[in-house]
Amino acid sequence: MIIVMAKNATTPLSKTPSGISGLDEVTQGGLPTGRPTLICGSAGCGKTLFGVQFLVKGILDYNEPGVFMSFEETVKDLSVNVKSLGFPLDKLAAEKKLRIDYVRVERSEIEETGEYDLEGIFIRLNHAIDSIGAKRVVLDTIESLFGGIENAAILRSELRRLFQWLREKGVTVVITGERGEKALTRQGLEEYVSDCVILLDFRVADQIATRRLRIVKYRGSEHGTNEYPFLIDDQGISVIPITSLQLNHSVSKEIISTGIPMADKLFDSGGVFKGSSLLLTGSAGTAKTIMASSFALASCKRNERTLYFSYEESKEQLLRNMMSVGINLRTYLQSGLLRVQSVRPSLSGLEMHLMMILKLMEEFKPQTVVIDPISSLLSIGSISEVRDILIRVIDMLKTKKINAFFTSLTQAGSSVDDSTVLAVSSLADIWIELTNDCREQQLGRNMRVIKARGMSHEMQPQPFSTTSKGIIDPRPLKK
């Protein structure tokens, strides 16, 4: 349990970690402890999964047993449906950490005559909660009762009583509700649950599906008000709390090598600051990937975990091509120090890419990240969108003090005029430009430092060649 002081409040509002990766940052600590939270959204938006994950993570990560009361899916269906996510409902139930109770309400089987109440549900819930000492409860989807019970007046007053009872019981509850046409939920559940309301949304634009989450209200607590994209993958739901990052990361004075001796020499310090972000621009065939791979190799040699996003070459292609210039990445790939993620940008939307990047960073915990090239993200988004995404990635990298290396393809000629580069260059600490120049009928390559924050550096373009030993300065050694 995390205690968070609400601003200007005298009593602390205690919060329960939701188990949904990233959501607790948006809600500044989690869902309100001992109170109900309403999760609403249209069919297929991930409501049930949200509930299951809330319970399963609660058990596995916080040792809080949970009760799942299902009004729609049978215990078996539910168990099968979430098995692919690695949520072992059967096992947790056998260990008495989880109880699933399926409440079947079928109008055709039931006659109603005279006065009644829903004490049966209270008793079942109470019994389930007490039998395992549950701290968390999910009701999915209690609105189904409206289809099974004729007397809506009784139902409404009983629901009010149920939520009150759950508050007194002190359990943290997630209630799911189907999105209504005019109200948040079809049956207006938001009237009963006023502590915290979260809306899940699923929409398709330009043939790319995005899921978004928004905190509609959170009584007594500050929270992020934006729509946050979220992802459902083999590990369940994760939310990317994009705007929660700030410019307050600490910085390092340590100098690291770029992996290319002659590039290190461009800086008076003999290398670049650890945790800085490098942008490498150049037109086609200016050895950007070679420089990027050298950087990755140097990182591996320092025994740092390295994550390489290759948007244009497959993993094998990258390994083979780099081998030809003396960069052997395979050893580190095998030892697990290096991870190459090769994926076409057009495979999914920008936000999905962002999430994949951030999620992999979370999982793999790299100390160096290479994205080669960021310009290919432009095929799936506008310059400003790509810039937004990159700001988020860079912020995340900086917060975690990860070395970052981005390449960007530019038009032939100087990249300083290229609008793409201008959009992202301000984000980078160091900007190196590579060019192909024709001099005296010979093709020569040059590298030039355009900017380097906080470091004095060589101003003149320096010629370089790529050889079987990598990138070298072709000029005879100065004495």
Add this chain to the structure above:
Amino acid sequence: MVKEMTYELRLYIAGQTPKSVTALNNITKYCEEFLKGKYKIEIIDLLETPQLAEGDQIFAIPTLVRKVPEPIRKIIGDLSDKEKVLVGLNIRKV
């Protein structure tokens, strides 16, 4: 004459609430009137045996369940509407 049909009924209650008492009085009255000698009523108080609520899918109190003859039928409420109860239990008037 075919073998006489017996009725096995279960009344789920949660403590001696007015609604439950009314329901019990009502069903006993109807049974005495139409099923004399051919019925059993089992009363289950869920405050004492909450674990039994799941098996018969009880959500409302009081709930009358006709276990025998099959199929199972359920009537929720205080059973004040005699016609509805008789129809619900499929008891023919003499």
